[in-house]
Amino acid sequence: SQQGEEDPQALSIQEGENATMNCSYKTSINNLQWYRQNSGRGLVHLILIRSNEREKHSGRLRVTLDTSKKSSSLLITASRAADTASYFCSSLDTGRRALTFGSGTRLQVQP
Amino acid sequence: DGGITQSPKYLFRKEGQNVTLSCEQNLNHDAMYWYRQDPGQGLRLIYYSQIVNDFQKGDIAEGYSVSREKKESFPLTVTSAQKNPTAFYLCASSIDRTGAVNQPQHFGDGTRLSIL
Numbered sequence: 328s329q330q331g332e333e334d335p336q337a338l339s340i341q342e343g344e345n346a347t348m349n350c351s352y353k354t355s356i357n358n359l360q361w362y363r364q365n366s367g368r369g370l371v372h373l374i375l376i377r378s379n380e381r382e383k384h385s386g387r388l389r390v391t392l393d394t395s396k397k398s399s400s401l402l403i404t405a406s407r408a409a410d411t412a413s414y415f416c417s418s419l420d421t422g423r424r425a426l427t428f429g430s431g432t433r434l435q436v437q438p
Numbered sequence: 439d440g441g442i443t444q445s446p447k448y449l450f451r452k453e454g455q456n457v458t459l460s461c462e463q464n465l466n467h468d469a470m471y472w473y474r475q476d477p478g479q480g481l482r483l484i485y486y487s488q489i490v491n492d493f494q495k496g497d498i499a500e501g502y503s504v505s506r507e508k509k510e511s512f513p514l515t516v517t518s519a520q521k522n523p524t525a526f527y528l529c530a531s532s533i534d535r536t537g538a539v540n541q542p543q544h545f546g547d548g549t550r551l552s553i554l
Binding site for chain 1: 530548
């Protein structure tokens with residue numbers, strides 16, 4: 328079962344623009360995590376936001392969490408061509424102590 | 439450097455054949471996971487293990503088997519019962535000690551399995 332679903336499925340922007348991706352989840356969470364996947368590679372952990380946090384920053388990344396709406400967003404500011412990748416949100420399936428992942432947002436940053 | 443190593447990077451399976459994908463980690467993590475990823479899709483959990491000599495089925499365990507005899511190793515066997523094995527397989531690990539749930543997962547670079 329998939330806990331999170333990202334929106335949009337695909338996003339194409341110009342270098343220097345901001346990219347915003349959204350994630351909705353179904354059940355209560357302790358935290359929500361965002362990952363990045365370059366084509367043909369494994370996932371890389373980007374940022375974790377706890378359920379009692381509303382916003383978190385890491386470099387050019389800004390993550391927000393709205394537990395009342397069961398949603399999160401990932402903002403990448405001043406995007407670069409190297410940001411081209413798929414981005415996934417994930418949260419814990421407490422029933423089995425394993426993360427579940429959405430289908431991801433495929434971001435294309437045009438140079 | 440600590441990390442997760444998956445091998446081989448590419449693997450081909452003949453009909454009726456079992457194949458084993460290797461996953462080794464030197465991060466001293468307790469928990470390990472196997473995911474399947476189909477083109478343009480997210481990750482689906484196959485099996486996971488929170489401790490040596492114990493593992494649990496995920497969402498799509500049918501046609502797969504695992505073992506966890508050592509903390510560092512969590513091999514995945516794709517059996518002949520898995521009729522559609524062509525996919526990208528990802529192994530991950532996390533600390534997952536008691537009281538430290540939801541820790542970030544570290545991923546290997548995957549094995550791409552195809553049918554001959």
